[in-house]
Amino acid sequence: MGFKFRRQAPIGRYIVDFVCFEQKLVIELDGGQHAVRQHYDHSRSEWLQSQGFKVLRFWNNDVMNNVEGVKEVIALNLVTPPIPAFPHKGGRR
Numbered sequence: 001m002g003f004k005f006r007r008q009a010p011i012g013r014y015i016v017d018f019v020c021f022e023q024k025l026v027i028e029l030d031g032g033q034h035a036v037r038q039h040y041d042h043s044r045s046e047w048l049q050s051q052g053f054k055v056l057r058f059w060n061n062d063v064m065n066n067v068e069g070v071k072e073v074i075a076l077n078l079v080t081p082p083i084p085a086f087p088h089k090g091g092r093r
Contacts, residue, residue, distance in 0.1 A: 003078055012051065014044055019053070023078050026055045029063060054080070 009019045011026070018027040026048055030041070045055045056077060058070050 001075060001078060011048060011053070014048070016048070020078065024053045025074075025077055026053045027074065028055065028057045029060055030057055031060045 003020045003022060005018045005020050005027075007018055009016055011019065016026045017029050019025065028041075028045075041057070045057070048055050054077060056073065058073075063070050
């Protein structure tokens with residue numbers, strides 16, 4: 001589709017697995033260790049969303065066993081317009 005992704009890219013204090021800055025789309029691939037880090041992952045996703053990024057999370061198992069379905073979800077989200085970022089409370093406008 002012609003979109004460019006960066007791997008292991010820094011956004012704020014986080015490093016995301018993949019990001020398309022043009023569409024403000026973050027893709028995270030989660031292994032088993034993420035089952036015990038759900039609160040951290042949720043907080044991280046909320047912060048990224050507050051910066052205008054859409055976050056897609058896929059289990060590694062889904063990528064390995066249903067790569068076509070994962071690609072379809074990513075493609076659908078690439079054609080959806082990016083979410084506008086709003087300043088944080090107390091932030092500059």
